[in-house]
Amino acid sequence: DQQVKQNSPSLSVQEGRISILNCDYTNSMFDYFLWYKKYPAEGPTFLISISSIKDKNEDGRFTVFLNKSAKHLSLHIVPSQPGDSAVYFCAASARNIQGAQKLVFGQGTRLTINP
């Protein structure tokens, strides 16, 4: 039961252009959505998050859009830089019966920025 799905295993973008990473989810109880960047042999680095009551959040070059009716979110990176090349994970959080926020991850998308 894959509650969070990233259907594109890889994406290649030209330097300076916009990178758009997509994520779909099935559980309407998710109340926060997060994006992470991960390099090999390192832990995931938190990039940006959005509450389910919002439809957009922006932080520098990163913007996350949330479409609740479609159960879809996307991460836009503009302009893309070579250092952005990494695996990007979408994650969603819901409160469990113990009151803790439990995070569920997608499978990841490998982004390659070409010079």
Added chain:
Amino acid sequence: SAVISQKPSRDICQRGTSLTIQCQVDSQVTMMFWYRQQPGQSLTLIATANQGSEATYESGFVIDKFPISRPNLTFSTLTVSNMSPEDSSIYLCSFYKLDLAGGSYEQYFGPGTRLTVT
């Protein structure tokens, strides 16, 4: 952003032995989490560790295999017991910051412990 560290960063262990992974956070947090990332896979939650109570394990994970300690609000350990090659993974600790008034949620991860079981 918060600082979260893990020890060891990597280890190679023999089948049947146990390894304890330590996680240290630079601020007091109520809940800490332990995740696993198997080769080529995404991250999977193993358990939630509250200070002063027993850890809560996710489906497929049991206390006998992954005992957890949480002696204070900045530290936790995960033990991988009676290891087999299937336990070869990256193990990560994590915590979150939730600001209900501001509507923000951030969850941070340690650098990971790369475990190889031979």
